[in-house]
Amino acid sequence: MSDRSRTDHPRTHYFDRRRSTAYDRRARRSLGGLYRRVAADVAALAPPDAVVLDVGTGPGQLPREIAARRADVVLGGVDLSADMVDIATAAVGDLASRITFQVADVAALPQPDDSVDLVVSTLSMHEWPDRRRAVAELGRVLRPGGVLLVYDFRFARFEPEAFTGFADVRRVPVRPGWWPVALFSRVVASAR
Numbered sequence: 001m002s003d004r005s006r007t008d009h010p011r012t013h014y015f016d017r018r019r020s021t022a023y024d025r026r027a028r029r030s031l032g033g034l035y036r037r038v039a040a041d042v043a044a045l046a047p048p049d050a051v052v053l054d055v056g057t058g059p060g061q062l063p064r065e066i067a068a069r070r071a072d073v074v075l076g077g078v079d080l081s082a083d084m085v086d087i088a089t090a091a092v093g094d095l096a097s098r099i100t101f102q103v104a105d106v107a108a109l110p111q112p113d114d115s116v117d118l119v120v121s122t123l124s125m126h127e128w129p130d131r132r133r134a135v136a137e138l139g140r141v142l143r144p145g146g147v148l149l150v151y152d153f154r155f156a157r158f159e160p161e162a163f164t165g166f167a168d169v170r171r172v173p174v175r176p177g178w179w180p181v182a183l184f185s186r187v188v189a190s191a192r
């Protein structure tokens, strides 16, 4: 756990218990299609027995979707909000041996260097105050050749220069399930 994340980050207190609970409820209602689409992408790209990290995991619905599709992978979820992490941990149920949640800032992750095979993140990057530093941190924890998948709102600010430490960087629109328009985008890249 990163102590820094609990203290000096500008958004540490934004997702408090009330907002986190409300977000979980809304996300269960409206984001299932996105989680299923992202989980399918992760399941297709993660190597056998992969270590997968979900950054800004929120209430942890995505790691549960991924675990349901790939019995061989081990998952971590990190979030700046201790309340989100509490909700994610309480919901993990029988998957507790395969999914671990921690409070941490994307810019100061507790994972060792080169320890993760695939990093995924949904609807969180637009909240990171220093995306260049955050993405460099994702590159630190990914092993060389590891996969980065960052999904966010399509119209959120995108800074390609944040990804200079990665190879084969591509950004494409994503329209999951029944959504009438491509509201989301996906950045896919490979760690050097």
Ligand SMILES: C[S@@+](CC[C@H](N)C(=O)[O-])C[C@H]1O[C@@H](n2cnc3c(N)ncnc32)[C@H](O)[C@@H]1O
Binding pocket: 009, 011, 015, 027, 031, 055, 056, 057, 058, 059, 060, 078, 079, 080, 081, 084, 104, 105, 106, 107, 121, 122, 123, 124, 127, 128, 129
């Ligand atoms: C809109 S929610 C998305 C949650 C989840 N990924 C989903 O798709 O439902 C954004 C999440 O990013 C987290 N977050 C924001 N800034 C962060 C940071 N610097 N480090 C880690 N998590 C962060 C928030 O606490 C929040 O849980």
